[in-house]
Amino acid sequence: MRLLVIEDERKTAEYVKRGLEESGYTVDVANNGVDGLHLAMENDYELIVLDVMLPRLDGWGVVKQLRNSKETPVLFLTARDDIDDRVKGLELGGDDYLLKPFAFVELLARIRTLLRRGPVRDVEHLSLGDLEIDAIRRRVRRAGQRIELTPREFALLYLLATRRGEVLSRTQIASHVWDMNFDSDTNVVDVAIRRLRAKIDDAHTLKLIHTVRGMGYVLDIDEPD
Amino acid sequence: MHLSLSARLALIFSLITVLSLSLAGVVLFNALTHQLLGQSDLALQLKVRHLCQLAGELDSTLAIRDHQERLVALALGDPELALRIETTEGTVLIDHDPSHIGMIALPAAPACERAASGPVQHWSAAGTVPVSGVASMAKLRDGSGLKVGVARSMSDQAQLLNSYRNIIFATVASTTLIAVVLCYLFVRRALVPLRAIAASAQSITAERLDSRIDVSSAPLELHDLAQTLNAMLQRLQQGFDRLWQFTVDLAHDLRTPIGNMRGASEVALARTRSATDYRALLASNIEECDRVTRMIENVLFLARAESPQFALHRSQFDAGEELQRIAEYFDGISAESGVQVQVSGHAQIYADRELFRRAVSNLFANALRYTPRDETICMVAAESTLGASIRVQNPGEGIAAADLGKVFDRFYRGDEARSNSGTSNGLGLAIVKTIVEIHGGTALARSEVGTTAFELHFPAFRDGTAAGSI
Numbered sequence: 286m287r288l289l290v291i292e293d294e295r296k297t298a299e300y301v302k303r304g305l306e307e308s309g310y311t312v313d314v315a316n317n318g319v320d321g322l323h324l325a326m327e328n329d330y331e332l333i334v335l336d337v338m339l340p341r342l343d344g345w346g347v348v349k350q351l352r353n354s355k356e357t358p359v360l361f362l363t364a365r366d367d368i369d370d371r372v373k374g375l376e377l378g379g380d381d382y383l384l385k386p387f388a389f390v391e392l393l394a395r396i397r398t399l400l401r402r403g404p405v406r407d408v409e410h411l412s413l414g415d416l417e418i419d420a421i422r423r424r425v426r427r428a429g430q431r432i433e434l435t436p437r438e439f440a441l442l443y444l445l446a447t448r449r450g451e452v453l454s455r456t457q458i459a460s461h462v463w464d465m466n467f468d469s470d471t472n473v474v475d476v477a478i479r480r481l482r483a484k485i486d487d488a489h490t491l492k493l494i495h496t497v498r499g500m501g502y503v504l505d506i507d508e509p510d
Numbered sequence: 511m512h513l514s515l516s517a518r519l520a521l522i523f524s525l526i527t528v529l530s531l532s533l534a535g536v537v538l539f540n541a542l543t544h545q546l547l548g549q550s551d552l553a554l555q556l557k558v559r560h561l562c563q564l565a566g567e568l569d570s571t572l573a574i575r576d577h578q579e580r581l582v583a584l585a586l587g588d589p590e591l592a593l594r595i596e597t598t599e600g601t602v603l604i605d606h607d608p609s610h611i612g613m614i615a616l617p618a619a620p621a622c623e624r625a626a627s628g629p630v631q632h633w634s635a636a637g638t639v640p641v642s643g644v645a646s647m648a649k650l651r652d653g654s655g656l657k658v659g660v661a662r663s664m665s666d667q668a669q670l671l672n673s674y675r676n677i678i679f680a681t682v683a684s685t686t687l688i689a690v691v692l693c694y695l696f697v698r699r700a701l702v703p704l705r706a707i708a709a710s711a712q713s714i715t716a717e718r719l720d721s722r723i724d725v726s727s728a729p730l731e732l733h734d735l736a737q738t739l740n741a742m743l744q745r746l747q748q749g750f751d752r753l754w755q756f757t758v759d760l761a762h763d764l765r766t767p768i769g770n771m772r773g774a775s776e777v778a779l780a781r782t783r784s785a786t787d788y789r790a791l792l793a794s795n796i797e798e799c800d801r802v803t804r805m806i807e808n809v810l811f812l813a814r815a816e817s818p819q820f821a822l823h824r825s826q827f828d829a830g831e832e833l834q835r836i837a838e839y840f841d842g843i844s845a846e847s848g849v850q851v852q853v854s855g856h857a858q859i860y861a862d863r864e865l866f867r868r869a870v871s872n873l874f875a876n877a878l879r880y881t882p883r884d885e886t887i888c889m890v891a892a893e894s895t896l897g898a899s900i901r902v903q904n905p906g907e908g909i910a911a912a913d914l915g916k917v918f919d920r921f922y923r924g925d926e927a928r929s930n931s932g933t934s935n936g937l938g939l940a941i942v943k944t945i946v947e948i949h950g951g952t953a954l955a956r957s958e959v960g961t962t963a964f965e966l967h968f969p970a971f972r973d974g975t976a977a978g979s980i
Contacts, residue, residue: 386799386803386806388800435841437838437841459839463835463838463839465839465867465871466864467864467867467868467871468803468804468807470804470875470938471840471843471875471878472843473839473840473842473843476842476843476846477842479842480842480845498789498790498793498796499792499793499794499795499796499797499800500793500796
């Protein structure tokens with residue numbers, strides 16, 4: 286899948302390109318609005334990551350002109366956090382926005398969500414190795430053994446399982462599981478993961494919940510490299 | 511128009527002067543005119559009556575012609591006067607007009623035994639010279655009628671009135687000018703203390719916010735102004751001091767994580783290390799970045815929340831349920847710290863749910879930090895006619911009375927050594943206070959020996975539809 290990153294800050298563009306390429310995307314980079322718009326019109330990208338503050342033509346201008354002929358999804362990166370700016374970005378035809386500075390896993394998650402197109406389907410049955418999740422009856426078994434989870438623990442496990450292999454940041458987890466949309470200076474998520482691990486992983490040699498230090502948590506059979 | 515106060519006052523004063531002097535001038539001028547005209551009219555009427563009496567003594571119209579010289583001499587003796595005597599048929603018997611006034615046809619008063627004169631008429635001869643004239647009917651001995659008219663040029667009186675009017679104009683103009691100048695000078699003099707206040711206000715800059723305006727030297731009317739300005743300076747100074755302190759604290763707190771990143775990276779680069787070591791370093795750097803990011807986010811939140819454009823997304827909800835939810839969110843870490851949580855009460859509240867959660871979460875996280883093992887944190891929601899109140903209470907060492915007022919300050923930490931700076935950035939309670947205040951409420955901290963309580967009061971909603979429904 287081919288993505289376009291329009292970002293004038295060299296270091297940001299560099300690491301975003303590298304990170305996305307390592308996540309399996311082909312990435313082109315433009316350093317200003319005019320070049321970016323040109324590339325976006327010439328090629329068929331699956332998605333455009335667009336900085337708002339750009340030399341020569343800003344992000345609003347790019348998306349406005351792009352929308353005359355193309356419907357490529359656009360993810361805005363913005364250092365401004367006024368609600369008005371966000372609304373403006375979405376009204377002009379942006380599909381999502383992310384505030385700078387952002388965690389890379391957050392960017393990856395947003396890109397994946399946009400590329401998935403359409404709402405995530407609730408999966409009734411999930412299995413991962415010997416872990417089985419019955420979403421309807423809210424039951425979890427590991428190696429055939431029933432595991433009792435509190436509703437929040439179940440929500441946490443279900444979130445990790447539906448995003449199997451995807452690193453989820455603490456902020457994302459707090460927002461999805463508890464609907465807490467702000468950074469509290471506490472380690473609530475870490476503790477919740479620890480308690481979930483005690484029930485899911487402790488009795489087994491094959492660990493499923495992995496910590497990606499500095500980034501977040503992931504549920505998978507293999508340890509992430 | 512932006513005129514100075516002195517100019518404006520002088521202008522208003524001069525307008526008043528012009529108006530009152532003009533009014534006086536007009537009244538005086540009119541009175542004089544009236545009197546002068548009245549006198550000359552009376553003189554004319556007497557003249558006509560005299561002529562009529564003289565004519566009455568004559569036998570016929572023929573006799574008039576004979577006595578022309580006598581009549582003219584008798585009646586006039588004044589070169590400005592004109593005389594015309596005609597018969598009822600219109601035949602002119604005498605037309606004496608030495609100064610060419612040009613007699614017009616005057617309506618004559620009817621003849622009677624006692625010769626009466628008609629109303630005095632006024633016109634202009636040759637378009638410019640004002641003339642007054644009067645006519646009357648006279649009866650001769652033979653019974654025939656005569657019309658006697660007398661007119662007089664009024665140019666001498668007009669001249670008198672003209673020069674009088676000019677004097678009035680000149681007086682009004684010069685008096686006004688003097689009044690304006692004097693008024694301007696006096697107003698300027700009266701405003702000297704105001705300029706003194708302005709001058710001392712001008713000398714106040716961000717670096718010299720401690721200087722104040724001298725109230726005692728200002729006149730009584732300006733005391734309030736000077737005192738208000740001083741109070742404003744006081745507030746500004748406090749705000750500046752707080753901002754300065756805030757900047758210093760912020761810089762200090764930013765230095766720690768950045769120093770950590772730099773130091774750890776330098777040490778790591780000093781020699782070749784294993785991939786695991788590098789990975790650990792990067793992860794540690796990310797943690798430090800997260801700290802910085804959180805701090806920036808918090809500072810930005812405080813800055814935006816205090817701007818008047820900040821938009822609250824209010825809805826109505828049960829605060830008690832939210833407390834349950836927050837307790838559940840902190841369930842894990844409370845259990846790990848060996849602390850019980852007790853939630854009770856209900857209260858309908860009209861607030862921004864997200865911000866409410868943030869405020870209470872910060873209070874709870876703070877309480878958890880200071881609660882000893884095996885103790886209980888109480889969260890209570892209560893409702894009264896005044897609004898909803900939330901109390902988060904925890905046992906612990908408590909806060910010294912002297913520090914109670916400071917707990918909501920930015921970067922205030924109970925422990926001077928900042929031992930917690932990794933987990934607490936000292937902005938949590940400042941954010942709580944800001945959130946409550948933008949809802950129009952108040953935040954309070956109480957502490958007694960062995961227990962600390964934070965109370966948030968949210969005012970009752972105005973529409974009152976849901977107040978007291980639970």
